[in-house]
């Protein structure tokens with residue numbers, strides 16, 4: 001556990017070690033006063049003559065060590081926290097880097113709640129490990145060991161008596177661990193489920209409001225919150241009695257030492273001064289021992305969370321190399337591509353998964369041509385687009401650009417080649433201008449505005465209070481679907497990559513805007529290799545080739561006329577598309593007539 005965390009500490013590893021040393025010195029200072037207390041008690045018991053100086057020196061030493069303890073403890077904490085928070089920072093950046101390189105499916109499968117928990121809560125646990133459990137745990141364990149050795153040197157019989165209560169406390173502690181760890185898995189699963197459900201519930205608030213709160217979503221929310229409560233209480237319930245027991249037994253180091261030690265003195269087996277020393281030392285042991293053990297008690301939880309972190313950090317990334325793009329030209333080819341959204345089971349080899357959604361699609365898209373992907377909803381059009389931009393690894397076959405497999409270049413190199421406008425757009429909660437600039441971070445304001453103009457954004461910018469500097473809202477929720485689409489298009493226009501993938505890029509637009517947009521698109525895609533996905537077939541009639549997808553199979557490929565003649569699936573799509581266009585026109589005319 002520790003070694004895997006320390007991998008991310010880097011140069012701060014030394015600071016963590018230094019904090020352990022400083023903390024150890026601090027704890028030694030915290031128990032040192034008990035020695036001077038012993039000297040005073042011993043002098044009193046043996047009625048040795050004590051001058052004012054003798055008392056003053058000891059009192060000053062007690063106070064001095066107290067202050068020193070405070071200073072060293074604070075310094076130790078300062079060092080351990082600095083090291084811990086830098087390690088946390090490294091861990092968060094590493095996790096972000098790893099997630100970025102993983103298939104989108106892995107992220108979607110985990111859920112936003114779990115990912116947020118990994119990034120925030122689980123990584124914060126490392127703070128407990130590095131800033132507290134490690135330095136304080138180490139120092140607080142080392143000191144009792146030193147004191148016990150000193151006790152043995154002073155009087156082994158009395159030292160054994162001091163140790164006698166320890167096994168009882170440890171048995172109670174062991175029992176607590178056993179019960180605690182047996183329930184921990186269920187507790188964390190319940191916590192993760194609740195996290196995901198809460199995030200989903202908040203994201204789906206619109207649906208929840210439209211339907212009623214007794215809906216499925218609310219019921220799941222209710223069930224998961226309740227089951228989290230039940231699992232937590234069940235977990236605590238089995239732990240509490242044992243916790244109470246060890247908490248009361250462990251600090252009582254003098255449990256046997258005081259009565260039996262007194263008997264030993266009366267029997268002449270031990271010296272009264274040795275008894276005084278052992279009792280004073282026992283008093284100094286209780287607090288560090290409890291602290292050390294309380295850190296030990298957090299270790300199973302830490303271990304569990306760090307394992308979850310490690311699993312996320314070590315998950316299989318997307319296949320890529322560090323090679324630059326070196327394809328010959330920008331022709332795109334899908335070669336017998338198979339794909340399933342669920343990750344293949346280990347050892348399943350190349351056998352197609354039962355939930356495969358793309359079944360051996362082979363498609364050649366010449367450089368500088370426009371290819372349209374059409375097909376019924378769910379036929380796999382968007383999936384092919386996502387596979388080309390390498391959101392996922394294909395489960396069979398290959399996708400090449402200019403002959404180079406997209407898995408044999410870096411994700412950045414691939415990214416430079418493609419402008420992708422997704423079917424669902426996400427905008428960051430920054431200004432609209434900055435959202436467009438993401439397409440080409442080095443672009444000037446004038447270049448960004450020029451792209452915005454081409455994508456018909458300026459028209460709605462003028463209606464917004466701060467124009468292009470209006471914040472997009474959380475996920476772009478302050479904009480309409482069509483407006484979000486135009487921002488995404490502007491992003492793609494600004495990026496100006498040689499390959500363009502447009503997934504229903506104008507689906508939310510009204511006919512007037514769509515027409516203007518199509519003109520803009522026509523200008524932007526000039527000379528580029530283009531894949532356009534559309535439901536309104538009229539907009540892609542002029543494409544160089546139209547590929548018809550049918551339930552994940554490629555049914556046919558050809559021009560509009562060729563397909564109308566020979567492809568039944570295309571004819572059905574065309575008739576349906578024309579009918580809905582006619583319906584749109586009739587509806588619009590009806591509206592105008594009023």
Ligand SMILES: Nc1ncnc2c1ncn2[C@@H]1O[C@H](COP(=O)(O)OP(=O)(O)OP(=O)(O)O)[C@@H](O)[C@H]1O
Pocket residue numbers: 108341342357375376377378379380381382383384423
């Ligand atoms: N993230 C996902 N996880 C699991 N299955 C998915 C996921 N996304 C899509 N699918 C499934 O893959 C199949 C193809 O989906 P895809 O989104 O490619 O269809 P499409 O042709 O783009 O449909 P539409 O025209 O409605 O956008 C569908 O059966 C869909 O249910």
Ligand SMILES: [Mg+2]
Pocket residue numbers: 381382383423503
């Ligand atoms: Mg789609």
